[in-house]
Amino acid sequence: MPFHYVTGKWSPSTVRDLIRNSLIVGEKRYGERSEGKHRRLDAQGWRYLDESDLDANDDPKTTRNPAHVVISAASGADPMIPKSLHSEIQAKLELRGHSQRGIPRARDPAKYPLSGRVFDLTDNCGSLMYGATQSGRPLHKCGRYMSTGGSECNNNAVDAEALLGHLLSSLFQSVRPLFNIGDLGAELTRLALDELASEPSGGLSELEHVEQKLDKLKYELNVIGRNLARSVDEEAYNQIHLEFTRVKNEIEQLDNRRGELLKVACQRKTCDDIDREVEMALSVLNDIQRLAATPGGSARNTQFARET
Numbered sequence: 001m002p003f004h005y006v007t008g009k010w011s012p013s014t015v016r017d018l019i020r021n022s023l024i025v026g027e028k029r030y031g032e033r034s035e036g037k038h039r040r041l042d043a044q045g046w047r048y049l050d051e052s053d054l055d056a057n058d059d060p061k062t063t064r065n066p067a068h069v070v071i072s073a074a075s076g077a078d079p080m081i082p083k084s085l086h087s088e089i090q091a092k093l094e095l096r097g098h099s100q101r102g103i104p105r106a107r108d109p110a111k112y113p114l115s116g117r118v119f120d121l122t123d124n125c126g127s128l129m130y131g132a133t134q135s136g137r138p139l140h141k142c143g144r145y146m147s148t149g150g151s152e153c154n155n156n157a158v159d160a161e162a163l164l165g166h167l168l169s170s171l172f173q174s175v176r177p178l179f180n181i182g183d184l185g186a187e188l189t190r191l192a193l194d195e196l197a198s199e200p201s202g203g204l205s206e207l208e209h210v211e212q213k214l215d216k217l218k219y220e221l222n223v224i225g226r227n228l229a230r231s232v233d234e235e236a237y238n239q240i241h242l243e244f245t246r247v248k249n250e251i252e253q254l255d256n257r258r259g260e261l262l263k264v265a266c267q268r269k270t271c272d273d274i275d276r277e278v279e280m281a282l283s284v285l286n287d288i289q290r291l292a293a294t295p296g297g298s299a300r301n302t303q304f305a306r307e308t
Helices: 012-020 083-097 143-148 160-178 181-198 202-230 234-267 271-293 302-307
Strands: 027-030 039-042 045-048 071-074 127-134 137-142 157-159
Touching: 012 083, 127 143, 127 157, 137 143, 137 160, 157 160, 181 271, 202 234
Parallel strands: none
Antiparallel strands: 027 071, 039 045, 127 137, 137 157
């Protein structure tokens, strides 16, 4: 008998399987799901696979067997919850999961930027279309077709890249007439300059003040040093030396403050910084045009899509 190995990690499906586990009401069940590649459980024993057991690519899919096929027996343990409550939970679980059952989940949601926004309107179907890869080609496929194995809907699909390109192109063409690139750049520059002007300007003026005072003190220190060298008695030497030490310490303190202010000044935007930022912002429009016109653009520009 084949075994189904699991990773042991918790996931939404782990919680769902625990809720469905009949041991909680003191029952053991066999054959609730079938995933065999050649045979499946049936009320009479076993049967070969038929079309209902295959997906759109003719690969065997995991199916839940009807109640009359499942084999049940007492587990020998006392129920942990009433059977009526367990049945009510199963009914709610069945109702909530009906529209999603049988539809594979995409491993990389960024591969399908329009996921959850595309609907199949063919013959009034109205089903949400899900991202799927077929022969290496990303598509949006009808959810009703995938969940019913093709019994309730045709195999309707649309090229995911072509649809994304069409949408981006349509959006750009709709927005583009509303502005002029030059006017937009000028407005962005004005906003950046307004933001810069609103920042405290005391840092730069204090820096200029500190630098001017440093120049003055360094000149005074040089004069005091010459006088110190020319002192003729010990008392004059000691007084001049004290003044020399005081000015020297003040210079060291101002020099440290100057270093702090320089760091602040380097963090502030300059006109060159603003021009670069405006240019980068305007380049996004060109990127949208490029993505819309490039086959496979979204797949190769996932990082761009996440950043913008």
